[in-house]
Amino acid sequence: MALATAMILSYVETLIPFNIGIPGIKIGLPNLVVLFILYKYGFGYAAAVSLLRVALAGILFGSAPSFIYSLSGALVSLGIMVLLKKTDLFSPAGVSVAGGITHNLAQICAAAVLMNTAEILYYLPALVIGGTVSGALIGITAGIMIKKINIINKI
Numbered sequence: 001m002a003l004a005t006a007m008i009l010s011y012v013e014t015l016i017p018f019n020i021g022i023p024g025i026k027i028g029l030p031n032l033v034v035l036f037i038l039y040k041y042g043f044g045y046a047a048a049v050s051l052l053r054v055a056l057a058g059i060l061f062g063s064a065p066s067f068i069y070s071l072s073g074a075l076v077s078l079g080i081m082v083l084l085k086k087t088d089l090f091s092p093a094g095v096s097v098a099g100g101i102t103h104n105l106a107q108i109c110a111a112a113v114l115m116n117t118a119e120i121l122y123y124l125p126a127l128v129i130g131g132t133v134s135g136a137l138i139g140i141t142a143g144i145m146i147k148k149i150n151i152i153n154k155i
Contacts, residue, residue, distance in 0.1 A: 077103035
């Protein structure tokens with residue numbers, strides 16, 4: 001069910017006209033599911049949902065380069081989010097911001113390697129800002145969902 005929800009959010013994200021003039025910046029709606037699953041069910045389930053979603057979205061909505069960018073971003077950001085969550089020092093919003101930023105960092109590094117150019121790194125400041133904003137929004141939303149589900153589970 002989580003994978004299906006993440007896939008629907010991937011598709012919905014393709015329909016949102018979110019163009020601020022910088023290629024590659026997205027809201028990150030599917031990450032809402034991954035973050036929620038990470039907090040509720042742990043690393044294994046979150047990794048499965050994240051990696052399967054990247055693979056399916058790549059097949060359905062993307063291209064080979066976009067798949068490589070998404071996969072690199074997903075792997076690095078999930079690793080960072082798992083580590084930060086384990087410290088218990090960060091809220092879901094803080095974990096998500098770190099995930100958003102590292103996702104973009106990994107993608108830009110993959111693009112620099114694939115395109116064999118360092119000039120693409122000029123996008124880095126904009127991508128860090130985008131990752132921060134989208135990570136905060138996704139993290140705040142996931143935090144609310146986690147609290148609401150915990151309340152429902154106690155009833």
